[in-house]
Amino acid sequence: MSVIGIIEVIGLFAILSAFFVFVFGWNKALKKDTKFFLVALFILIIFHNLSNALEWISITKTFDNYETYLEILIPVMYGLFFYTFLIKRHEAKRLKAEKELEKTFDGIVRVISDILAVRDAFTSEHQKRTTVLAVKIAEAMELSEEKIKGLEVASKIHDIGKVAIPAEILNKPTSLNEREYFHIMQHSIMGYQFLKDIDFPWPIAKIIYQHHERLDGSGYPQGLTEDEIILEAKILAVADVVEAMSSHRPYRPALGIEAAKYEITEKKGKCFDAQVVDACINILEAGFKFN
Amino acid sequence: MIEENEIILFLLGVAVLFFLLKNYKQLKDLQHSKIFFTGFYLFLAGWVLTVLEGLFWANLLNLLEHLFYATSSILILFWSWRLFGRRGEQK
Numbered sequence: 001m002s003v004i005g006i007i008e009v010i011g012l013f014a015i016l017s018a019f020f021v022f023v024f025g026w027n028k029a030l031k032k033d034t035k036f037f038l039v040a041l042f043i044l045i046i047f048h049n050l051s052n053a054l055e056w057i058s059i060t061k062t063f064d065n066y067e068t069y070l071e072i073l074i075p076v077m078y079g080l081f082f083y084t085f086l087i088k089r090h091e092a093k094r095l096k097a098e099k100e101l102e103k104t105f106d107g108i109v110r111v112i113s114d115i116l117a118v119r120d121a122f123t124s125e126h127q128k129r130t131t132v133l134a135v136k137i138a139e140a141m142e143l144s145e146e147k148i149k150g151l152e153v154a155s156k157i158h159d160i161g162k163v164a165i166p167a168e169i170l171n172k173p174t175s176l177n178e179r180e181y182f183h184i185m186q187h188s189i190m191g192y193q194f195l196k197d198i199d200f201p202w203p204i205a206k207i208i209y210q211h212h213e214r215l216d217g218s219g220y221p222q223g224l225t226e227d228e229i230i231l232e233a234k235i236l237a238v239a240d241v242v243e244a245m246s247s248h249r250p251y252r253p254a255l256g257i258e259a260a261k262y263e264i265t266e267k268k269g270k271c272f273d274a275q276v277v278d279a280c281i282n283i284l285e286a287g288f289k290f291n
Numbered sequence: 292m293i294e295e296n297e298i299i300l301f302l303l304g305v306a307v308l309f310f311l312l313k314n315y316k317q318l319k320d321l322q323h324s325k326i327f328f329t330g331f332y333l334f335l336a337g338w339v340l341t342v343l344e345g346l347f348w349a350n351l352l353n354l355l356e357h358l359f360y361a362t363s364s365i366l367i368l369f370w371s372w373r374l375f376g377r378r379g380e381q382k
Contacts, residue, residue: 011361
């Protein structure tokens, strides 16, 4: 066997090994198009290296007819079909596992929400109503299904940190003093602390942590600005304010939807994301009402 | 004269190039994509050398051509191992 023959065999061995590593250890995060590209590329290089290697190690001196190529291509095509079968099997398993995981997450969220409902039914109702509006805004903004699901889950439990706040402060019928307000401000930090170690497929803890942040940095707890705040938190912030202003509070009667619309319009682009506010106003003007 | 294997390789090559251009951004976002692209470009360079060897320095360019193919495959193996063998994550 010539030197070139040895080089070709090494190349063939390497690309076959690469293909096996790819098939048996593939990454589910890869997009479908990328997978097909890689399969096509592997077939091309394997085919190329195989024909070169066979020629140079003199198993077949010349490849000058179609039949010889078909003999090589047919097993490659079988390999591709087998690979496609593996993909489908793998996908089916992954979908099943994802569904089960989603059920588990829904269970966790329901339990968390129920815990808060037992202690503070008022906040629990607020979360449910906020969720409806937040999801509608996200749909109007054409967010991906994945992001909408994450926003929905985060909205359902966004005030979970309030379980750490004394009930007398939460239900105080008069205005809060500075110390009490400080306690209230801790709820987004507490919510984040409770949830940060749960490995949700969405940034739930982050959304909850940031839902009182404002674009101009006047929010809490971190005083984040503009792009430092994730979109889901910007949507939740608007839905949260609109619901809170439209509903009764222990320390004041409901201010109404019109007041809420005025508030978010007035602070559009300063505190609240302009696109989110526009989407919310459109929804409210189309006749949206909290149940 | 064009041989059959060259036609098949050409068709496969066009398909691969089409996919490459279509998925360039996704591929670029993969971890260690530089290794992958270096391997792919070496493979293309091997093809170029195949043509050049017919014009001059036949033996040297022929050896280089096959070295490029082998190195390209080894780089793709290395990239596959780092990305899939260790079950790496996309960025």
